[in-house]
Amino acid sequence: MAQPADDFVSRVLDVVAAIPPGRVMAYGDVAAAIGSRAARGVGQVMAYYGDQVPWWRVVRASGHPAVCHEQRAIEHFRAEGTPLLWSRDGTVFRVDLDAARWIP
DNA sequence: GTCGTGACAGTAG
DNA sequence: ACTACTGCCACGA
Numbered sequence: 001m002a003q004p005a006d007d008f009v010s011r012v013l014d015v016v017a018a019i020p021p022g023r024v025m026a027y028g029d030v031a032a033a034i035g036s037r038a039a040r041g042v043g044q045v046m047a048y049y050g051d052q053v054p055w056w057r058v059v060r061a062s063g064h065p066a067v068c069h070e071q072r073a074i075e076h077f078r079a080e081g082t083p084l085l086w087s088r089d090g091t092v093f094r095v096d097l098d099a100a101r102w103i104p
Numbered sequence: 105g106t107c108g109t110g111a112c113a114g115t116a117g
Numbered sequence: 118a119c120t121a122c123t124g125c126c127a128c129g130a
Contacts, residue, residue, distance in 0.1 A: 008127065027112050031126080038126035039112040045127085046111050055111070066111040 008036065012045040015104065016053040021080045023102030024095050026061045033104055057082075063094035 011034040019025055027039035039061075046055045046066070056073035059065045063085070065073035074093060077084055083096035 028114095031112085036126065037113090040110055040125075041112090041127040043111040044109090048128095050111070058111080060111090061113055068111045070111095 008034065008038070008041065009045050009049065012042050013049055013053050016046070016055065016058055018104060019054060019057040019102055021057075022082050022100065024057050024059050024082060024097070024100045025102055026059060026097070028061055029101070029103060030058060059095050059097075061097075063097045065095065 012030060015030050015033045016025070025033070027042045028037070030042045031038045042058070043066070046053065046058065047068075054076070056065060056069065056076040057080075059073075060067075064070065065077075074084075076082075077095065083099040084093050085096050086093045
């Protein structure tokens with residue numbers, strides 16, 4: 001029998017917490033990792049439990065960090081040594097999914 | 105059981 | 118490159 005939806009939260013936290021430093025996962029990838037397509041559902045969990053998981057290691061499929069904490073995510077990425085791609089002006093940045101995308 | 109919301113994804117213009 | 122619309126899933130009231 002399938003465990004209650006409450007497990008969905010535990011699965012998301014488990015996957016995100018399992019992401020090693022210097023690596024990132026897309027919301028859709030996290031959802032796929034737990035066998036769901038709820039990319040938005042993952043974001044919901046982060047909004048509520050993100051304080052106990054490395055949410056900054058979870059980025060969008062475009063390589064941009066969470067729309068609500070992008071500025072904060074950069075600080076963590078730089079501290080973790082995550083491969084970042086900066087624009088020539090250095091005004092915008094994005095995660096190098098080609099190198100940082102981590103799939104369990 | 106239905107409606108609205110959301111730290112998204114993918115395609116089209 | 119950007120914005121806009123739609124689609125999918127999970128949760129709260």
